[in-house]
Amino acid sequence: MTLRTEVAEQDEWSYSPAVGAGPLRFGMSVDEVVAAAEVLGRTTVGDCARQHAIFSPTWKIEVNRRGVAPSPPAVTAYVSQAAGLFCIAVDAAQGPQIAYDGLPLVGRDMAGLESDAIAYAEANDVQFCITPEGYAAPDDPGIVMRAQLIGGVLRSRPLFMVPRDGAWTEWDSLPSEEHRSNGRPAA
Numbered sequence: 001m002t003l004r005t006e007v008a009e010q011d012e013w014s015y016s017p018a019v020g021a022g023p024l025r026f027g028m029s030v031d032e033v034v035a036a037a038e039v040l041g042r043t044t045v046g047d048c049a050r051q052h053a054i055f056s057p058t059w060k061i062e063v064n065r066r067g068v069a070p071s072p073p074a075v076t077a078y079v080s081q082a083a084g085l086f087c088i089a090v091d092a093a094q095g096p097q098i099a100y101d102g103l104p105l106v107g108r109d110m111a112g113l114e115s116d117a118i119a120y121a122e123a124n125d126v127q128f129c130i131t132p133e134g135y136a137a138p139d140d141p142g143i144v145m146r147a148q149l150i151g152g153v154l155r156s157r158p159l160f161m162v163p164r165d166g167a168w169t170e171w172d173s174l175p176s177e178e179h180r181s182n183g184r185p186a187a
Contacts, residue, residue: 060078100143159178161173
């Protein structure tokens with residue numbers, strides 16, 4: 001993982017299904033997310049495009065590392081007016097490392113992550129899932145594995161989620177800003 005910054009490699013966050021990741025807990029308000037994210041850096045709050053009328057207004061909170069030259073946000077949190085924090089997107093290059101039962105998920109080459117996810121599933125006699133985009137990931141409905149193109153390589157950009165208001169699954173809850181195809185924002 002040579003693409004990750006030295007600062008980013010120092011951060012390790014834990015993930016608890018249906019609870020949250022690092023200092024961020026599902027259900028938090030915008031103000032609570034901003035306060036909790038201060039451990040990582042400065043925050044910017046903006047409105048999200050309303051992709052479906054069933055969803056209440058949603059805010060995007062981008063967290064940039066302190067002291068790092070302008071770069072993509074390390075973490076992007078999505079907060080729904082009705083459900084609170086429902087999605088934590090971790091940048092492949094700048095984000096903190098988060099593992100699933102010892103399996104590192106952030107900033108991995110997607111092919112290497114697939115091999116490790118399959119080996120983990122076989123060794124632990126558990127299932128793994130294949131996302132609608134064809135990526136292997138832990139079989140946890142709260143983890144939506146996405147790809148982020150960095151230096152010509154698809155790297156893992158996990159989203160830690162719970163369903164938001166009006167949605168049945170995490171995939172149904174995906175913020176429009178997170179729709180990507182082969183690591184690039186959808187047109």
